[in-house]
Amino acid sequence: xxxxxxxxxxxxxxxxxxxxxxxxxxxxxxxxxxxxxxxxxxxxxxxxxxxxxxxxxxxxxxxxxxxxxxxxxxxxxxxxxxxxxxxxxxxxxxxxxxxxxxxxxxxxxxxxxxxxxxxxxxxxxxxxxxxxxxxxxxxxxxxxxxxxxxxxxxxxxxxxxxxxxxxxxxxxxxxxxxxxxxxxxxxxxxxxxxxxxxxxxxxxxxxxxxxxxxxxxxxxxxxxxxxxxxxxxxxxxxxxxxxxxxxxxxxxxxxxxxxxxxxxxxxxxxxxxxxxxxxxxxxxxxxxxxxxxxxxxxxxxxxxxxxxxxxxxxxxxxxxxxxxxxxxxxxxxx
Numbered sequence: 514x515x516x517x518x519x520x521x522x523x524x525x526x527x528x529x530x531x532x533x534x535x536x537x538x539x540x541x542x543x544x545x546x547x548x549x550x551x552x553x554x555x556x557x558x559x560x561x562x563x564x565x566x567x568x569x570x571x572x573x574x575x576x577x578x579x580x581x582x583x584x585x586x587x588x589x590x591x592x593x594x595x596x597x598x599x600x601x602x603x604x605x606x607x608x609x610x611x612x613x614x615x616x617x618x619x620x621x622x623x624x625x626x627x628x629x630x631x632x633x634x635x636x637x638x639x640x641x642x643x644x645x646x647x648x649x650x651x652x653x654x655x656x657x658x659x660x661x662x663x664x665x666x667x668x669x670x671x672x673x674x675x676x677x678x679x680x681x682x683x684x685x686x687x688x689x690x691x692x693x694x695x696x697x698x699x700x701x702x703x704x705x706x707x708x709x710x711x712x713x714x715x716x717x718x719x720x721x722x723x724x725x726x727x728x729x730x731x732x733x734x735x736x737x738x739x740x741x742x743x744x745x746x747x748x749x750x751x752x753x754x755x756x757x758x759x760x761x762x763x764x765x766x767x768x769x770x771x772x773x774x775x776x777x778x779x780x781x782x783x784x785x786x787x788x789x790x791x792x793x794x795x796x797x798x799x800x801x802x803x804x805x806x807x808x809x810x811x812x813x814x815x816x817x818x819x820x821x822x823x824x825x826x827x828x829x830x831x832x833x834x835x836x837x838x839x840x841x842x843x844x845x846x847x
Contacts, residue, residue, distance in 0.1 A: 523572020523805075526563070527580075530555050530804035531797055547704055548796075549645050549803045550670050553663060556807020563808060577805035578653065582767040584798035585650050589774030590783065590791040592728055604696055604726050607840050611700050612733060614836045615641025619829050626821040630748075631657045634741065635665035636826045640833055643731045644669050644704030645803065650734050653767075655745040659809040666803070668826030673707035676834070681714040691718035693841055699726025701837040703830065735772060 534552030563569050615637045623633025635657060638647040645666050652662045680702065684694040698711045699722065712723030778788060 520572035520575050523569040524576055526569055527573060527576045527801040527805045531800040534800050534804060548800045552800045552804035553666055553807040556804045557663060557810050560808055560811055573805045573808050576801050577809055580798050581649055581802035584795050584802055586767055586770045586774055587791055587795035589771045590778050590788045592731060592775045594775060594779045604729060607696060607700050607837055608730055610840050611833045611837050612641045614832050615829055618832055622825050622828060626825055628822060628825065629661065631655050632661040632664060632822055635661055636668050636822060637829060638737060639665050639669035640703055640829045642733055647734055649802065651738055651741055654738050654741050659806045662806050663810040664822055668823050669703045672827055672830040673703050676702050677707050677710045680711040684715050691716050692722060695719040695722025696726055696841060697837055699723040700730060701834040
């Protein structure tokens, strides 16, 4: 009981920062910058003032680690396994190319830039899957530092801001159909809020399709997390022990619960109003978690990574945009 009481001040602080994040995001047109990004940035700004306050650190750490996983589990209510069938095999075909591009070239660039493999992987995941949600899901699996999480989210959201402005202009210039543009935005823009902004800036139909593609793309979190569980296990052990991977020890059980929630939601037994409220709760808990990560991140320590990770994120994001467009072009969708 005393341990829980010790967590309360830190938890309350993350709630305050989450509310501030939502407030600030409301002032930005089309939700261009998500509340999670604001929460993260605000936390980083205030980190020097609370870093040595022991009455806060316990609760902040709890939110950054435990509440984050709860947020991811509840996120399953916003997804449905039938969405994969709804968007069709074609969108999955495009996603295979964009995911391969993000992780393959992300790995090569990470090595070329002599980057920490965890930071490089987080940037690739944020670019290839779904921005902050993917980064937050994979981070505990590979035991990434909070500074890596903060840098990865920063690298992806800056590119998203540019894309929200340029995507509708490019789509109209190329004379894309609502379907083609929705697939392009849904597979190439990172954060969900940015996909919404870019999609509906083109047309309502394109926006609706982009959201379906984006939610389906989010499902790839599951296999990617499992793959990184094995990779992280092998990096922590020598070659001999790595051959005998303890699946129970490395399996990210919160992802299994995430799948259970997705499955339950797919049956339709969860009322629409309830699902909407749970989704809102999930998003708020995610903002709290990223605020906690920001509060745990020292900007000076993060800056030691240098400018190259930002370049890494920009190049990978640009490659994903180009690959998504080219795949659709060659199969006649554009």
